[in-house]
Amino acid sequence: MTSDALPGPFSDRLGYLLKHAHLRYTEVSTRALAPLGTDGRELAVLAVLASDTPLSQQEAAGRLGVDRTTMVALVDALEAKSLAERLRSPTDRRKNIVRLTEQGRQLLDRAERTRLRTERDFLAALPAPDARILLSALRVLATGD
Amino acid sequence: MTSDALPGPFSDRLGYLLKHAHLRYTEVSTRALAPLGTDGRELAVLAVLASDTPLSQQEAAGRLGVDRTTMVALVDALEAKSLAERLRSPTDRRKNIVRLTEQGRQLLDRAERTRLRTERDFLAALPAPDARILLSALRVLATGD
């Protein structure tokens, strides 16, 4: 989907605005992370897995807001790149504990810095107070409080 | 994708927030429009086609920010429901002029009222000034000004 539509009569439709703001950010973010060999989606998984307490696939999926079946492929991808590894939980052998490798942790660090810079740049089109209000408003709308 | 993830450590990632705010709104909007037999996507197409000057498929696609190949299916759907019709442009017979039927116009009226109410409800979780700033900020981010 193109994200650079004409302004048109659509700039007051909430669905349109949320969708296209997201599309635009995804483009920017993808471009910024590409040199690191990752993308926003994968980075979010890494960030979740970096939790101090080790997470099972399902717990990680819950925090990411994705399905557990989707999580399978995400962890597959990380494992294929040696960014994470599955360990069988000693206390419940049904569960996979997913742990970042040293490589994964390093990538996370570098990529997170890139992400923060990218977000800042993206929001730089807004007055600073508006950017703050935007973020807090999105938090409310996205999480239902 | 589920939209009711745990708040988690993710409420400060712009990509996550935009995505999930959009998902949540889409749910709400879809539910609200379902009784009318339409959805937010189709409604947006109707609204674009209601332009005073008649639009070709490609012009409509441009205003919607969708690909012209995507537009084919959208117009197909409208035509199947007798909400719009394709007319060959007299001045350029390559073009389809897409025009709302009376039925389409009536649905648009009813559905737009529902949409406005739905957006208001959705934003009601925010203080009014924040909602206004959110909208104008999204406009900037979505359209690149």
Add this chain to the structure above:
DNA sequence: AGCTGATCGTCAGTGATACTGACCATAAAC
């Protein structure tokens, strides 16, 4: 007029994404 290149709508094929339903292994409940 006649030819060349571009544009519009269409369609088939592809890739990404996320789901459902089923399965097996394991655990928990009783």
Add this chain to the structure above:
DNA sequence: GTTTATGGTCAGTATCACTGACGATCAGCT
């Protein structure tokens, strides 16, 4: 200990938007 529930996996499906190709039509140039 048998039943029930849970975690991970996979196959199949649906949606969505794209690319690349095609025929029809138009516009520019000669």
